Amino acid sequence: MAINTGGVDISVVGGGVIGLTSAIALAEAGHRVRVVSRDASDGTTSAVAGGLCWPYRIRPYERAVQWSVRSFHVLAALAERPQETGARMVTGTMTEAPDAGAPQAPDGGADDELAAWYTAVPGLRRASAAELPEGYTAGWRARTPLVDMPAHLRYLEQRLTAAGGTVERREVTSLAEAGRAADVVVNCSGLGARALVSDPDVHPVQGQLVIVENPGIEEWHVSADAGSTDTTYVLPQPYGLVLGGTARENAWSREPDPAVAEAIVARCARRFPELARARVLAHKVGLRPARPAVRLTVERLPDGTPCVHNYGHGGAGVTVSWGCADEVLRSVRALREGDGPLGR
Numbered sequence: 001m002a003i004n005t006g007g008v009d010i011s012v013v014g015g016g017v018i019g020l021t022s023a024i025a026l027a028e029a030g031h032r033v034r035v036v037s038r039d040a041s042d043g044t045t046s047a048v049a050g051g052l053c054w055p056y057r058i059r060p061y062e063r064a065v066q067w068s069v070r071s072f073h074v075l076a077a078l079a080e081r082p083q084e085t086g087a088r089m090v091t092g093t094m095t096e097a098p099d100a101g102a103p104q105a106p107d108g109g110a111d112d113e114l115a116a117w118y119t120a121v122p123g124l125r126r127a128s129a130a131e132l133p134e135g136y137t138a139g140w141r142a143r144t145p146l147v148d149m150p151a152h153l154r155y156l157e158q159r160l161t162a163a164g165g166t167v168e169r170r171e172v173t174s175l176a177e178a179g180r181a182a183d184v185v186v187n188c189s190g191l192g193a194r195a196l197v198s199d200p201d202v203h204p205v206q207g208q209l210v211i212v213e214n215p216g217i218e219e220w221h222v223s224a225d226a227g228s229t230d231t232t233y234v235l236p237q238p239y240g241l242v243l244g245g246t247a248r249e250n251a252w253s254r255e256p257d258p259a260v261a262e263a264i265v266a267r268c269a270r271r272f273p274e275l276a277r278a279r280v281l282a283h284k285v286g287l288r289p290a291r292p293a294v295r296l297t298v299e300r301l302p303d304g305t306p307c308v309h310n311y312g313h314g315g316a317g318v319t320v321s322w323g324c325a326d327e328v329l330r331s332v333r334a335l336r337e338g339d340g341p342l343g344r
């Protein structure tokens with residue numbers, strides 16, 4: 001990858017899916033990019049994600065759908081090289097809450113907020129009655145990217161390095177510190193933004209998963225349960241079948257709860273009875289970086305260094321990652337073109 005000498009020095013805080021995709025977009029556009037991450041990639045929330053490309057638990061939906069559509073196409077292209085990238089195209093069914101009145105998205109958002117998504121996903125269609133689980137009356141069938149996140153994060157790090165970027169394992173205590181040797185700071189610290197930029201709006205939505213041996217399920221299945229914030233899902237990954245899930249607002253623990261795990265398996269086994277006996281391979285817990293709205297904006301730090309914030313992607317960071325990365329790149333371009341050498 002050619003490095004354009006006209007690039008600027010950029011410090012990206014965060015080495016999850018949001019930080020790495022932003023860093024790649026910037027490095028491949030010719031900037032000199034350094035990622036600073038407190039955690040190794042396998043210790044991030046991104047590594048826990050089930051990896052389905054579908055907008056879920058993220059606001060505002062209108063922007064999220066635009067970002068998701070862009071990511072869909074990037075991930076679909078990466079899915080042509082699944083061994084290398086961790087992305088695959090997999091068919092599945094998204095069912096809506098039964099008896100919920102108006103059609104609903106899985107997190108209770110109105111279905112029409114996702115209308116642009118339904119239009120944009122190639123081949124997406126209404127599920128037939130035979131394709132729906134018992135008790136459900138509506139849903140969608142689609143072939144979407146499903147991403148093995150630990151493998152994808154490794155791929156992203158390698159791609160960043162190939163574009164001349166670096167990853168440093170270090171905690172920063174302020175964005176000013178991160179920006180000391182940089183022309184621009186990009187803040188992709190996820191839930192870490194709560195402390196890093198004193199943003200109380202970003203908060204955890206804890207999610208627990210159980211990974212079991214796959215008895216032969218090849219499609220993904222997601223069902224919203226009426227009257228519950230939990231969503232039942234089954235995602236076939238190369239490392240096992242991912243069973244989910246939970247969504248606990250403001251719960252901070254990363255410790256799997258055995259009772260919750262049992263309840264997840266029982267819910268999934270109502271749909272696929274063979275799962276009741278499936279061997280458990282692992283338990284996982286992650287904290288979604290939720291926010292009333294994703295913060296993807298530019299501000300100046302007290303010393304004048306421009307900062308592009310890109311955090312608060314809730315339950316859809318994988319889904320929107322490449323769309324948001326494009327927007328970060330556009331913001332940096334606008335800073336350069338708008339007011340000279342980044343206004344300093």
Ligand SMILES: Cc1cc2nc3c(=O)[nH]c(=O)nc-3n(C[C@H](O)[C@H](O)[C@H](O)COP(=O)(O)OP(=O)(O)OC[C@H]3O[C@@H](n4cnc5c(N)ncnc54)[C@H](O)[C@@H]3O)c2cc1C
Binds near residue numbers: 173288289
């Ligand atoms: C159970 C579960 C299932 C999910 N399933 C899906 C799914 O199927 N599809 C989907 O799209 N999304 C899913 N998500 C959501 C997705 O995981 C998140 O939206 C996404 O991982 C957020 O990415 P991020 O890079 O912002 O945050 P993170 O992955 O948490 O990364 C934050 C980074 O910032 C670094 N950092 C923080 N503070 C500092 C600091 N002070 N100094 C240095 N570094 C710092 C961390 O070390 C880390 O590298 C799921 C989440 C959970 C919990």
